[in-house]
Amino acid sequence: MTENSASAVTEQNIEEYQRDGVTCIRGAISMDWIEQLRPAADWAQANYGPYDGDISAGAEDQFYGGQFMWWREDTFRDFILDGAAAAIAQALTGAPEIRLFYDFLLTKEAGAGNPTPWHQDRLYYPLAGDGADNVCTTWIALDPVTLNSGAVEYVKGSHAWGRYFAPKSFNDDGRYGGLDIEALPDVANTRGDYDIVHYDLEPGDCVAHHVMGVHGAPENNADIRRRGLAIRWLPAEATFDPREETQYQLKAALGEGPDKFESGETVQGDNFPLFRF
């Protein structure tokens, strides 16, 4: 099925993405795709891959994070290659061409008491360069999503603060402790100081956010799962930069995975395909 067009992206989406670092594209992905992706997501969760993790804090199997699923599952592969997400990211960023970084499935089970901590994505990534500073994430809802079920919240305009914040562990294991990098302000306890937005989503809606933007999500207090397929896109060149603080599965996927990139090498090739629309 080919649906590689950004037809759902409006001028307002482009303006919001550039100005606020976040925008919601309604009806971005067809229900045909969503219905194929749901069982694929269940399969991925039941069959952990090498770069997956249980990111539940203080409980098991509540919050699943699957990464590079498209390397091991055909529906994800078809969707990445033929679905609309790449074209959407290209339209929002205005890039002449866009490269896939990776796909990341975030499933919060019904009742999962796991907030996603407020964080900025940039320094989790073992990347350097312009592409790294401008990664665009397309977070696609596979289920209806509300704040009650764990909708992601975003600090509008934070992508333009020009500050790099230390990563935070999603499961509270203190993994990124002791870094000499600025800590994120305590957004959770000073919410009134920020312009915070979230979107109630229907399956197939897509929220796009900029890599420098600050975001987090509450626990899932609803009686349905909250599955989000976050696909990361590089609108410019990025090189492998396996710094200490970067996320270990990403570092392994790039440094020890099929391509075995050396530090400083450009991330490219069939496992990180380039799209041009």
Ligand SMILES: O=C(O)CCC(=O)C(=O)O
């Ligand atoms: O889905 C979530 O809870 C968080 C998503 C997120 O942090 C991201 O896509 O960068």
